[in-house]
Amino acid sequence: MSSKATRRTLIAGAPAVAALALAACSEEPSGPVLAADAALPDEVPSGTKLVVGDPSNQLAYERSGLVKELGFEIEWANISGGPKTQEAFRAQSLDIGSVADIPPIHANWTNLPTKIVAASGRLEPLEHPIYDLGIAPGAGITSLEGLRGKKIAYSPGQAQGALVLRILDKAGLSQDDVELIELPSTADTYSNALAGGEVDAAPIGGTQVKSYVNKYGADGATTIPHGLRDDPWVLYAPVEVLEDASKAAAIAEYVRLWGAARLWTRANREEWINAWFVEHEGLSYEDGEYLFDREGEPDFPENWDETIARHQETIEVVAEGTGNPVLEAEDLYDRRFEPLVTEGIDAYGEAGAT
Structure with a gap:
């Protein structure tokens, strides 16, 4: 990375961390309305709360200490995968979710407007398929x-x-x-x-x-082997959540540390295998090693152009196969968030909070 990022101002106190199967969000916006073309706020207002469905990264944030850098109240929802995140979005019980690249397409096909706010893949994706x-x-x-x-x-x-x-x-x-x-x-x-x-x-x-x-x-x-890239992974949120200026600011803080938290897991192999695969998932250490090595190294693109182009190809294949209209992949991404993961990696790398 060419330059170090200036850390955003955080003004809320230490986060309250709770493991939840489903947590309730406010049905009314908690902050001022933020236009889609307006700059993201630089500060997270005190009292802001975010419900996050990102189970493995929850543990990464906690073990790395990066959770302490989040300046808002965070509630963790044990929700992952397209169907569950979309159900929770519709119930207004989840603010941001972690999925592959298909759920955001399907959400927009089913009248649930969402935007992608972070994107990742794998280095050497064909050598490390999912x-x-x-x-x-x-x-x-x-x-x-x-x-x-x-x-x-x-x-x-x-x-x-x-x-x-x-x-x-x-x-x-x-x-x-x-x-x-x-x-x-x-x-x-x-x-x-x-x-x-x-x-x-x-x-x-x-x-x-x-x-x-x-x-x-x-x-x-x-x-x-199928010989195709199957590594896209994203964070996405409902458009109505991103229109809430306070929640958008909190999501920006979360996204900013997302890559650093995941890099910490790669730099702390034994601790992560024991914490996630053995203690959380109930697997043997041998199976944890197998999965850790199979995952390969994560890749966080600084620029989303190539990611969006590949997503467009996927949309066209899936649209033809399902009879749905072809969406513009560019419209699925909120590029205001594009530089944030790189900023966090510049600031923290793989060391976690210090």
């Missing part, structure tokens, strides 16, 4: 072209569903060439469907990749 394509025992699929005529798990409106459509596009196949089986992409659903012969192929990630092959490899279960 998903592999799981292949059922006896399916006989050894390449993407081999998906023709097969049953594929599909979750509309989620990253896994979009990946399936992109895989078909890469393989020169249409939905008419395969049978899409709608299944929720919850934990183990896809791997169980593969093992039970309900589907022939499904995108699986995390420890599912390892456990699926370990359990069913002797029966012929395999995985194959």
Whole structure:
């Protein structure tokens, strides 16, 4: 980074941190209305409260000490994934959520205006994919072209569903060439469907990749790489929240420290594996090591042009596959927030709060 960022003025006291399944936001704006083209406020007014659905980064903020740098009251909601964040947005019980790049598209298709306020990916994304394509025992699929005529798990409106459509596009196949089986992409659903012969192929990630092959490899279960970037990860918020000047200022503070908190987890490997994967997720240390290494290094673009261009390509593929209108990816991003992650990394790097 070329220059050090000047820290924003924080005027609220120490945050109250609470782990919540669902926390209530005020239905009325807590601050003045902020126009979409107005500069973000430089200060967070005292008494501002933000409800955040970003579970793994909650722990990163806390362990790194960066949570103490947030000058507003923060309530943590144990909410992640597109369907849950959108449900909470509609209920006005969540201010900002952490998801892949498909939920913001789907939200705007379903009359829930949202904006992306932070974006990240992975360095060497093809070497560190989020998903592999799981292949059922006896399916006989050894390449993407081999998906023709097969049953594929599909979750509309989620990253896994979009990946399936992109895989078909890469393989020169249409939905008419395969049978899409709608299944929720919850934990183990896809791997169980593969093992039970309900589907022939499904995108699986995390420890599912390892456990699926370990359990069913002797029966012929395999995985194959899809060769596509599947690493986009974003923070997004409802437009109505960003129109609240006080909440927009608080979101700016949160975004500013987002990259630094995640870099801290990479610099503190053993502590993070024990804290997140073992203590929080209930995994073995060995599985935690596997997932930590599989994640690879995060990448936080200083400029969103390339990120938006890739998002546009994804929108066009998914729109064609779902019959929805093509959105302008640029319209999904609030570029007022674009420089903030870089500012935070300049200020804190991977060291956390000092």
